[in-house]
Amino acid sequence: MLLAAMTPGAVIALPSFFDEPGWWIAYLTIGGRQCSWHISPETPSSSRPPSASS
Structure with missing residues (x-):
């Protein structure tokens, strides 16, 4: 999440x-x-928090 950063x-x-x-x-x-x-599980991994990436 670049905006959050x-x-x-x-x-x-x-x-x-x-x-x-x-x-x-x-x-x-x-x-x-x-x-x-809200960040869904379907959100591309590049947009999710690092600990949420699978």
Whole structure:
């Protein structure tokens, strides 16, 4: 996640609200507002967090 790497304070975490394996969520603050992206298991490995690559 290049955008997360370029955004101070960005967090990429496992979701705590559902039990689907392989999903991640990126939390970013852009323009003073929180944004989040759900990263699915089907996302190309080059776009997933390193520990999520298979």
